[in-house]
Amino acid sequence: MFDFKVLSRDKKARRGVITTDRGHEINTPAFMPVGTQGTVKTLSPEDIQRTGAEIILGNTYHLYLRPGHKLIEKLGGLHRFMNWERPILTDSGGFQVFSLKGLTKITDDGVRFQSHLDGSRHFFTPELAIEIQESLGSDIMMCFDEPPPYPSTPEYLRKSMDRTTRWEERCKKARKNPRQALFGITQGGTDPALREESAKQIVQIGFDGYAIGGLSVGESTSLMLEMAGLTATFLPEDKPRYLMGVGTPEDIIGAVEAGVDMFDCVMPTRNARNGSIFTSHGKLNIRNSVHIDDPRPLDETCPCETCRGYSRAYLRHLFSAGEILGLRLNTIHNVTYYQRLMSGIRDAITRGRFAAFAEEFRRETAGIGSQQVI
Amino acid sequence: MFDFKVLSRDKKARRGVITTDRGHEINTPAFMPVGTQGTVKTLSPEDIQRTGAEIILGNTYHLYLRPGHKLIEKLGGLHRFMNWERPILTDSGGFQVFSLKGLTKITDDGVRFQSHLDGSRHFFTPELAIEIQESLGSDIMMCFDEPPPYPSTPEYLRKSMDRTTRWEERCKKARKNPRQALFGITQGGTDPALREESAKQIVQIGFDGYAIGGLSVGESTSLMLEMAGLTATFLPEDKPRYLMGVGTPEDIIGAVEAGVDMFDCVMPTRNARNGSIFTSHGKLNIRNSVHIDDPRPLDETCPCETCRGYSRAYLRHLFSAGEILGLRLNTIHNVTYYQRLMSGIRDAITRGRFAAFAEEFRRETAGIGSQQVI
Numbered sequence: 001m002f003d004f005k006v007l008s009r010d011k012k013a014r015r016g017v018i019t020t021d022r023g024h025e026i027n028t029p030a031f032m033p034v035g036t037q038g039t040v041k042t043l044s045p046e047d048i049q050r051t052g053a054e055i056i057l058g059n060t061y062h063l064y065l066r067p068g069h070k071l072i073e074k075l076g077g078l079h080r081f082m083n084w085e086r087p088i089l090t091d092s093g094g095f096q097v098f099s100l101k102g103l104t105k106i107t108d109d110g111v112r113f114q115s116h117l118d119g120s121r122h123f124f125t126p127e128l129a130i131e132i133q134e135s136l137g138s139d140i141m142m143c144f145d146e147p148p149p150y151p152s153t154p155e156y157l158r159k160s161m162d163r164t165t166r167w168e169e170r171c172k173k174a175r176k177n178p179r180q181a182l183f184g185i186t187q188g189g190t191d192p193a194l195r196e197e198s199a200k201q202i203v204q205i206g207f208d209g210y211a212i213g214g215l216s217v218g219e220s221t222s223l224m225l226e227m228a229g230l231t232a233t234f235l236p237e238d239k240p241r242y243l244m245g246v247g248t249p250e251d252i253i254g255a256v257e258a259g260v261d262m263f264d265c266v267m268p269t270r271n272a273r274n275g276s277i278f279t280s281h282g283k284l285n286i287r288n289s290v291h292i293d294d295p296r297p298l299d300e301t302c303p304c305e306t307c308r309g310y311s312r313a314y315l316r317h318l319f320s321a322g323e324i325l326g327l328r329l330n331t332i333h334n335v336t337y338y339q340r341l342m343s344g345i346r347d348a349i350t351r352g353r354f355a356a357f358a359e360e361f362r363r364e365t366a367g368i369g370s371q372q373v374i
Numbered sequence: 375m376f377d378f379k380v381l382s383r384d385k386k387a388r389r390g391v392i393t394t395d396r397g398h399e400i401n402t403p404a405f406m407p408v409g410t411q412g413t414v415k416t417l418s419p420e421d422i423q424r425t426g427a428e429i430i431l432g433n434t435y436h437l438y439l440r441p442g443h444k445l446i447e448k449l450g451g452l453h454r455f456m457n458w459e460r461p462i463l464t465d466s467g468g469f470q471v472f473s474l475k476g477l478t479k480i481t482d483d484g485v486r487f488q489s490h491l492d493g494s495r496h497f498f499t500p501e502l503a504i505e506i507q508e509s510l511g512s513d514i515m516m517c518f519d520e521p522p523p524y525p526s527t528p529e530y531l532r533k534s535m536d537r538t539t540r541w542e543e544r545c546k547k548a549r550k551n552p553r554q555a556l557f558g559i560t561q562g563g564t565d566p567a568l569r570e571e572s573a574k575q576i577v578q579i580g581f582d583g584y585a586i587g588g589l590s591v592g593e594s595t596s597l598m599l600e601m602a603g604l605t606a607t608f609l610p611e612d613k614p615r616y617l618m619g620v621g622t623p624e625d626i627i628g629a630v631e632a633g634v635d636m637f638d639c640v641m642p643t644r645n646a647r648n649g650s651i652f653t654s655h656g657k658l659n660i661r662n663s664v665h666i667d668d669p670r671p672l673d674e675t676c677p678c679e680t681c682r683g684y685s686r687a688y689l690r691h692l693f694s695a696g697e698i699l700g701l702r703l704n705t706i707h708n709v710t711y712y713q714r715l716m717s718g719i720r721d722a723i724t725r726g727r728f729a730a731f732a733e734e735f736r737r738e739t740a741g742i743g744s745q746q747v748i
Contacts, residue, residue: 037695038688044699045683067666067691075669075687083683292441295449309419309457313449314412317441321411324698325418 002140002181002208004028004240008350012232012259015349018240020139021179024087025054028240028261029345031252031338032057032089033269037066038082041269042328043335045084050305051332052339055087055139057264060132061096065115065122069135077137089264090138092129092171092185094145095213095245106146108163126170134177140209143171145185147214157189165201172205181208183242186231190219195227199234209240212260216245224251229258249278249341249365253358256345268338272330275319278337282365286330291316304336305329376514376555376582378402378614382724386606386633389723392614394513395553398461399428402614402635403719405626405712406431406463407643411440412456415643416702417709419458424679425706426713429461429513431638434506435470439489439496443509451511463638464512466503466545466559468519469587469619480520482537500544508551514583517545519559521588531563539575546579555582557616560605564593569601573608583614586634590619598625603632623652623715623739627732630719642712646704649693652711656739660704665690678710679703 003019018026033040033048036059040048048056058078063069072081079085094111097103102114110125129144144167148160164187175182184207188194202210212231215224228243235241242262243255252263268278275286279299284291286298297307298315306315306329318326348357377393392400407414407422410433414422422430432452437443446455453459468485471477476488484499503518518541522534538561549556558581562568576584586605589598602617609615616636617629626637642652649660653673658665660672671681672689680689680703692700722731 037697038691039697039699042698044679044702046679066695067687071667071687074667075685081685081688081691083688293445293448305418305420311449311455313441313445314455314457317412317455321440323411323413324416324701325413327698328418328702 004209004238006237008352010349010352010354011257012229013256013345013349013354014259014261015346016240016261018087020087021181022087022139024139026087027054027342027346029252029256029342029349030055030262031342032262032264033335033338034059034264034266035082035084035088036266037062038072038078040331040335041273042324042331043269045082047305047328047332048084048335049086051335052343053335055089056084058088058090058136058138059093059096060090060129060136060142061093063090063136064093064132065117069132073135073137077135079137087139088136089140089183089262090133090136090142091244092142092144093124093132094129095147097124098147098149108166110144111146126167127174130171130174130176130182134175134180138180140181140183141175142211143168143182143184143207145187145213147187147217148189150189150214150218152189154191157187157191157194161187161189161194161198165198165205168202168207169205172207183207183209183211183240185211185213185244186235187214188227188231189214190223190227192227192230195231196234199231203234203236207239209242209262210235211242211244213244215243216247216251221251221254225254225258228255228260232259235259249338250362252341253345253361256349257354257358268334269331272334273327275330277330278334280364286312286315286319286326288316298333299337302333302336302340304333306333306336378583378612380611382726384723384726384728385631386603387630387719387723387728388633388635389720390614390635394461395555396461396513398513400461401428401716401720403626403630403716403723404429404636405716406636406638407709407712408433408638408640409456409458409462410640411436412446412452414705414709415647416698416705417643419456421679421702421706422458422709423460425709426717427709429463430458432462432464432510432512433467433470434464434503434510434516435467437464437510438467438506439491443506447509447511451509453511461513462510463514463557464507464510464516465618466516466518467498467506468503469521471498472521472523482540485520500541501548504545504548504550504556508549508554512554514555514557515549516585517542517556517558517581519561519587521561521591522563524563524588524592526563528565531565531568535561535563535568535572539572539579542576542581543579546581557581557583557585557614559585559587559618560609561588562601562605563588564597564601566601566604569605570608573605577608577610581613583616583636584609585616585618587618589617590621590625595625595628599628599632602629602634606633609633623712624736626715627719627735630723631728631732642708643705646708647701649704651704652708654738660686660689660693660700662690672707673711676707676710676714678707680707680710 133141184202188198291312294312507515558576562572665686668686
């Protein structure tokens with residue numbers, strides 16, 4: 001049975017543990033690397049595990065289009081398909097569908113859209129989003145919601161929020177497999193009153209966990225954290241809270257301070273493939289010529305495979321030469337960086353010194369989210 | 375001290391062991407995966423080791439141009455640079471230089487050429503080829519030779535062969551570090567008399583091992599094997615023999631029959647990145663739609679990481695989706711296939727049943743070198 005326990009608190013920050021129905025533990029606050037197409041880009045499952053990640057995210061939209069959820073089901077589900085036995089959370093596909101240029105129509109029934117791959121036409125409904133996720137066999141499913149664009153008019157925000165609530169009721173009803181947890185998603189844009197209303201409606205329906213959706217879509221960081229913090233106050237203490245698509249290390253620390261337990265973001269993996277590396281002293285870009293003959297690892301404090309075996313000079317060479325190994329080594333490091341961050345956060349909460357941890361982090365890596373040290 | 379012992383013979387085929395000066399053993403017949411730019415494409419050193427490979431090849435030409443041999447020397451040599459402590463053989467750069475379109479002039483002194491990267495002008499000499507390889511710190515260095523184009527006139531073949539002999543004398547003289555073995559390279563094109571003459575001249579100079587060069591450049595397989603076999607008869611029994619740039623599994627078996635001990639080829643790695651997979655029943659291409667829902671591994675008899683964890687359906691999906699992990703998993707499999715082939719060859723020689731092994735192989739994988747089963 002899906003379970004969540006808060007082990008300790010430090011002000012609003014929570015250190016907890018999720019136990020999935022299949023018996024795996026996920027220590028929270030947790031960061032989920034993103035495995036869009038049935039693979040966390042450049043990494044094997046063994047690589048992912050070595051970074052310390054305990055759960056990854058799979059994208060319903062992408063897997064539905066290619067190779068198809070029925071194919072994955074036939075082959076034993078997403079875990080077996082990608083050879084990752086540990087927990088997987090699948091999103092509902094909504095975020096991707098609503099980001100598409102080929103989106104044709106949103107109705108109360110669902111959403112018509114065209115595939116980004118071949119332009120083929122599809123119709124997503126709350127029921128289909130659940131059906132796909134049940135075929136994939138993820139440990140945690142997400143409700144199909146509508147993340148409204150930012151900015152939206154107050155009228156549209158309300159309309160969209162009401163529709164999201166109705167869609168989530170349908171998701172709960174459509175769910176057939178009780179062994180897969182189902183999380184609700186709260187919306188409300190950047191309107192405090194709607195945030196509260198949405199949270200209360202979704203909690204009223206009742207889910208295994210609650211996501212804070214529709215943020216990190218263009219609003220300022222402070223507004224994002226304010227909305228996340230506000231929403232969290234309306235969510236039950238005994239269920240995990242998941243801030244979708246966030247974010248930078250600083251954003252994560254800010255959201256943990258506001259009581260969030262789970263995160264996902266393409267930042268560590270995507271940045272790695274662009275040569276942008278997180279270190280305990282800030283970001284660096286491995287393409288920079290200052291690294292050309294630098295025998296040091298990316299981060300002297302990091303225990304990852306990349307930092308144990310390879311110099312900045314070698315990683316820069318691999319990047320310059322277009323060698324695939326470089327993308328993988330960078331990704332191993334960045335994902336490990338995120339997992340060590342989460343481990344540091346958990347440890348600080350347990351020891352009642354999270355505020356000090358956050359302050360030290362901000363001092364040592366000033367501007368890590370937006371600027372680059374080297 | 376560099377050493378080679380023949381442990382057993384089966385007709386002309388030899389099963390032996392090379393011990394490098396740094397103390398690593400290389401079981402022969404051996405296949406060396408190619409690590410052109412300081413990495414065996416898509417693989418980490420740990421991946422390479424798991425395939426069973428005991429030695430890899432590094433390309434002097436590529437490393438000289440980027441990142442530069444002086445930089446690699448400053449960073450502790452090629453082994454440390456790429457985090458591969460086991461044996462490395464470096465070629466002399468000659469084969470690449472002579473393949474260049476921007477090649478401007480061959481004189482008795484050396485070769486002028488333009489970099490394929492930026493058009494910059496360079497001058498390679500036997501002395502420079504040794505200097506570069508000593509900077510890289512490989513376990514086995516190769517003499518700088520001229521592989522004549524195929525076909526060449528008898529006059530050119532002779533002129534080129536004579537020049538190669540003089541260049542190799544200069545290489546031996548230029549060598550400063552006796553801890554790095556140095557192999558001579560025999561030439562002579564497809565002229566049996568010149569093959570004999572070249573082999574005798576190169577053996578006369580005296581090296582730690584002998585390569586058979588200038589083959590697999592367009593001549594037929596039977597002619598290639600005939601020339602390799604002929605050359606082998608003029609090489610000393612107590613030194614390793616290396617057939618450069620060969621080849622398909624069938625070519626390797628044919629050359630082992632003729633008494634060759636070492637091989638290198640980009641085939642397993644390059645084919646893997648194109649989706650072309652070696653199996654014990656022949657080749658398959660993972661892009662083929664017949665694999666779309668196939669739950670089987672690439673090769674049920676293969677113990678590699680790829681075959682233990684992933685279905686053909688998943689590997690096809692990764693390839694279709696352009697995911698880097700697919701290239702790596704394919705490469706792990708193909709390189710493992712080659713290493714298992716070599717292991718099978720060694721075992722068959724030890725047991726005095728190499729002819730039967732070769733016959734079984736040819737029957738089971740008819741046309742593996744050129745045709746495709748699926």
